[in-house]
Amino acid sequence: MRTVLVTAFEPFGADAENAAALVCDALPDEGCLAEGKATGYRVVKRILPTEFRAGAQALLQAMEEVRPHLVLCLGQAGGRSEVTPERIAVNLMDARIPDNAGRQPDEEPVVPGGLPAYFTNVPVKVAVRAAQKAGYPAAVSDTAGTYVCNCVFYTLMDRIAATPANEATPPLWGDFIHVPYVQEQKGIPKDKPARTLTEITETVRFLLEEILRQMKHFEEVSQGCTTMS
Ligand code: PCA
Numbered sequence: 495m496r497t498v499l500v501t502a503f504e505p506f507g508a509d510a511e512n513a514a515a516l517v518c519d520a521l522p523d524e525g526c527l528a529e530g531k532a533t534g535y536r537v538v539k540r541i542l543p544t545e546f547r548a549g550a551q552a553l554l555q556a557m558e559e560v561r562p563h564l565v566l567c568l569g570q571a572g573g574r575s576e577v578t579p580e581r582i583a584v585n586l587m588d589a590r591i592p593d594n595a596g597r598q599p600d601e602e603p604v605v606p607g608g609l610p611a612y613f614t615n616v617p618v619k620v621a622v623r624a625a626q627k628a629g630y631p632a633a634v635s636d637t638a639g640t641y642v643c644n645c646v647f648y649t650l651m652d653r654i655a656a657t658p659a660n661e662a663t664p665p666l667w668g669d670f671i672h673v674p675y676v677q678e679q680k681g682i683p684k685d686k687p688a689r690t691l692t693e694i695t696e697t698v699r700f701l702l703e704e705i706l707r708q709m710k711h712f713e714e715v716s717q718g719c720t721t722m723s
Contacts, residue, residue, distance in 0.1 A: 496535040499562035506544035514568035550649040569643035571672035575687035578635035583648040588640040612651035616669040
């Protein structure tokens with residue numbers, strides 16, 4: 495049984511609700527990739543504060559507690575029209591508005607002295623192509639911005655980079671997925687794109703399962719390599 499940690503955020507800025515939290519709540523708590531096979535997974539959900547420091551800390555704490563195989567952090571990107579898995583996390587905090595603790599960093603690093611950026615270790619393009627082929631509204635994004643979402647994403651990838659995989663600890667995979675406004679969400683701007691909760695949730699669920707399929711494939715291939723050597 496695979497464990498997937500899915501996080502989302504509290505509302506922030508002028509919004510009364512956060513699309514990512516609505517989607518996180520609507521995701522099933524468990525599922526399986528194929529009937530009758532040992533491909534089950536469970537989803538553990540956490541809502542993070544929309545604060546630079548506390549958000550990143552809450553993610554690390556949840557990872558310690560849950561010990562997931564895959565971490566998918568969800569965030570709202572009001573104005574986007576598709577579900578967008580992110581490719582790159584940057585070591586930069588540069589806030590247009592204060593976070594929920596009133597902090598508004600101006601060109602500060604997430605991790606002082608850390609690498610400038612990380613790529614997600616999830617094959618985002620493969621996952622997005624599969625989602626598009628199945629008719630879901632998904633697209634790869636090359637920027638998670640420089641606000642709290644990017645800070646949490648960078649923190650996630652930094653932790654993954656510091657977690658060596660070995661026989662006892664299989665590789666941990668992680669990515670950040672931005673979602674558009676949800677039609678059912680209270681008080682969203684009328685001039686911005688929005689999709690139904692079901693459509694966004696189903697897209698995220700498809701991506702999550704596609705990523706788990708990729709992980710399984712990767713593990714089978716690496717086991718094959720070990721057996722051959
Ligand atoms: N979106 C913001 C922070 C919290 C959220 O849901 C962002 O894109 O940084």
